[in-house]
Amino acid sequence: MLIQNFKPSLLTFYISGTGFSITVTKFSRYLMGNANYTKFCTFSYQSMITDHLRNQRIDEARTVFDKVSFPDVYLYTMMITGYARNYRFDHALQLFYEMPVxxxxxxxxxxxxxxxxxxLTMARKLFDEMPERSVVSWTTMINGFLQFGKIEVAEGLFYKMPFRDIAAWNSMIYGYCCNGRVEDGLRLFQxxxxxxxxxxxxxxxxLDQHGRSEEALGLFRQMMGCGVEVKPxxxxxxxxxTACANASALYQGVQIHAHVFKLGYSFDAYISAALITFYANCKQMEDSLRVFHGKLHMNVVIWTALVTGYGLNCKHEDALKVFGEMMREGVLPNQSSFTSALNSCCGLEALDWGREIHTAAVKLxxxxDVFVGNSLIVMYYRCGNLxxxxxxxxxxxxxxIVSWNSVIVGCAQHGCGMWALAFFNQMVRSMVEPDEITFTGLLSACSHSGMSQKGRCLFKYFSENKSAEVKLDHYACMVDILGRSGKLEEAEELIRNMPVKANSMVWLVLLSACTMHSKLEVAERAAKCIIDLxxxxxxxxxLLSNLYASASRWSDVSRIRREMKQRGITKQPGRSWITIKGWRNEFLSGDRSHPSSDRIYQKLEWLGGKLKELGYVPDQRFALHDVEDEQKEVMLSYHSERLAIGFGLISTVEGSTITVMKNLRVCGDCHSAIKLIAKIVRRKIIVRDSTRFHHFMDGRCSCGDYW
Structure with missing residues (x-):
């Protein structure tokens, strides 16, 4: 059909070869009276509304909807669903009540x-008002309440259902498992x-997600015994x-790998990702790589699995290389990709790499995003930048809850106790229920900030309100709070009166506090309890040997060392490390193996002279060997953290922050010396030891000499 000519008042169509013409007015009257035309218009509007909703253009969809003279129930339902998915609940409810049918x-x-x-209240109200309910109505209610953890309400609805189809049973089983009630899920399954x-x-x-991977594998074997009745x-x-990975069931996992390969499932992205994680968990990274390179792919799930796998095997540099390669290949990372990469930055304490990944997250x-944001919080505070x-x-x-816990624990690690308590108050006002990790973080914050009274109040609050179960970790924190404040006898009494038997960790906390306050009697009792356990x-x-050494009881030091030798017990050497330009440089006390050792020692000798000018005198109590005083002074001058700081000073630009990590607690003499070193070089020096971060600047430390 061709338009031959057009006039404002008249449109004439000419059909080739017939000589037939019709005016637009007559043509439109014909169409309006045709039922097929009405269906065509409805279908056209429906297509436009669907397109707008798919692209989240809800207002444009409503404009088209309003043009429909008599929208049917299907169009109303489409719009209601669109409003709800865009969280415009009031509009959805208003339109629902406007529906004629x-x-x-x-x-x-x-x-x-x-x-x-x-x-949830309106959902229940509408459900109660329904003139008739289908099995889908009941299942929707059950799924909804399970989604919000209202498992008892969902349970009540499930047992009231007049008829339960298999979907309703499955929903309830899934809900039980998601809410930690695996036994109830298993009972219902049976x-x-x-x-x-x-x-x-x-x-x-x-079963697998709740640490019962062996049972999960047993259930899979039972399922396979059903034959063709149930096909995986x-x-x-x-x-x-995934269950094989969590159970480290290498043999069974390899068998399943062979099975999925025969079925052609190995090309499925999620199965490939699961296989990569499985082999990584079983310490078979070569097999993980083989799965990864088994096919050409651009799927983010598979790349993320490899990044995570390297991280699980502490091959953090490889993990970050894969992440970088993934970006270069044009595969856009998702939340899990960023989380795994940032975890590897934490493993390397690589703040520079972490910042690069942060930049990539900002660009995308x-x-x-809550998951990426939580990982960034942890990365920054673990790398020394709270x-x-x-x-x-x-x-x-x-x-x-993870966001709140991350920032509270971060504040605790950096000794910012008042910040941690302020965030906790905000958390409570935000109606977020604290858990055991929150409790641990708050007690740790009180411990590192010397807030013993606030620590007591928090311990009492959580114990009485039952908002979090009081566990051994919490008792250890409370012992630490009392011990650091010098109340060692009270701390020991708390341990002996605990409702659960103390483990070696709790007694070690007390013993560590004894070394701070030179309480030999309590220390000897604590050490005996540890050795018995x-x-x-x-x-x-x-710790006991160090306490004897600081009291110059060298015969007892020799006895302890003999006992260690007889029992084959070796001391963990104190070591410190600093990461510069992505490279980790590690030092032991008195170490001269580093390529820059000569320059490091020259720098430390220069600093030694400057320290003496400021009145620094080495505290020989921390030289834990029975040698001459002069030799003790030399030993203290070249502790591992000082070597790492020396390397940082010769390897970084003036004015930049130096961040050093240490596997043991920083000694008191080094703590005093580093305060003065920071003042001499006019730089901020951050040292993370086994308990917390110390921020040294202008002759002071953030811990206030309380750690």
């Missing part, structure tokens, strides 16, 4: 919208009148391979 599907869609927008592959997969995954899907195999708009971690925390749009615990021998 509502069917079961529209009721179900509105109820689901209530759950999408977290309005009660099911019939099971499909979703039932088996949900139960296998639930790719999701089933993913769950089973993921900085405010301030940037706090900035990231404030930018996270939707904080979860753990005869080969080197820390107990070393």
């Amino acid at each position: 509502k069917d079961v599907v529209s009721w179900n869609s509105m109820i689901k919208g209530c759950f999408d927008c977290a309005d 009660e099911m009148p019939c099971r499909n592959v979703i039932s088996w997969t949900s139960m296998i995954g639930g 899907t790719s999701s089933t195999y993913c769950c089973v391979i 708009g993921l900085e405010t 301030n940037d971690g706090v900035v990231i925390f404030k930018r996270i749009s939707k904080k979860n 753990e005869p080969h615990c080197s820390s107990a021998y070393v």
Whole structure:
């Protein structure tokens, strides 16, 4: 059909070869009276609305919807669902009440919208008002309440259902497992009148996720015994391979790998990723690489699995190389990719690499994502930069319990006790329920900041309110708070009156506090308890030996060392390291093996002269060998942390911050010396020891000499 000519008042169509013409007015009247034309218009509007909703253009979709003279129930339901998915609940509810006719599907869609927008009360109200309910209505309610952890409400609805289909059973099993009630899920699974592959997969995954991987594998074997009745899907195999990884079941995992290869599932991205993780967990990185290179792919899940696998095997540099290669190949990282890469930055204490990854996250708009944000907080505080971690925390749009715990623990590690308590107050006001990690972080913050009274109040608060279960870790923190403040007898009494038996860790905390306050009697009792519980615990021998050495009881030092030698117990050597330009440089006390040793020692000798000018006198109590005073002074001058600081001074630009990590607690003499070194060189020096971070600047330390 061709348009031959056009006039404003008349449109004439000419059909070739017929000589037939018709005016637009007559043509439109003909169409309007045709039922097919009405269907065509409705279909056209429906397509436009669908397109707008798919692209989250909700207002444009509403404009098209309003042009429909008599929208049917299907168009209403589409718009209601669109509003709910865009969290515009009021608009969805208003449109729902405007509907002239509502069917079961529209009721179900509105109820689901209530759950999408977290309005549980309205969901229940609408459900109660429904004129008739389908099995989907009941299942929607069950899924919704399970989503918000209201498992008792969901349970009540499940048992009230007039008829339960297999989807309802599966929903309840999945909900039990997601909310940690695996036994209830297993009971329901066994009660099911019939099971499909979703039932088996949900139960296998639930057992595995709650540390019962062996049982999960046993259930998979039982499932395979059902024959053709139940055929595993790719999701089933993913769950089973993950269970093999968590159980380190190498032989069984290899068998399943061969099986999925025969079925052609090995080309599935999620199965490939699960296999990479499985081999990495079993310390078979070569096999992980073989799976990775087994096919050409651009799938982010597979790349992320390899990054995570290297991290699991402490091959953090390789993990970051893979992450960089992934970016160069044009594979955009997701939240999990960033989390794994940032974990490897933590493993290397590589702040520079962490900042580069942070920049990539900003470019992709993921900085405010809760999972990426949480990983950035941890990366920054573990690499010595708490301030940037706090900035990231404030930018996270939707904080979860991990966000709050990360910033509280970070503040505790850096000795910012008042910050930790302030964040806790904000957390409570935000209606976020604290957990055991919150409790540990707060007690640790009080310990490192000398806030013994606040620590007591928090311990009492959590014990009485039952908001978090009081565990051995919390008692250890409380012992630390009392011990650091010099209340050693009270700390010992707390240990002996605990409702659970103390382990060696709790007694070690007390012993460490005794070395700070030179309390030999309590220390000897604590050391005996540790050795009774753990005869080969080197820390107990070393701490007691150091206490004897500081009191110049050299015969007791010799006795302890003989006992260690007889029992084959070796002391963990004190070592410090500094990461510069991605390279980790490690030092032992008195070490001369580093390529820059001559320059390091020259720098430390120069610093030694400057320290004496400022009145520094070495504290020989920390020279733990029976040698001449002059030799003790030399030994103290070349402790591992000082060597690392010396290397940092000769390797970095003037004015930059030096960050040193140490595996043991920094000694008192080095602590005094580093305060003065920071003043001499006019730089900030950060030292992380086994307990906390110390920020040295202008002759002072952030710990206030309390650590």
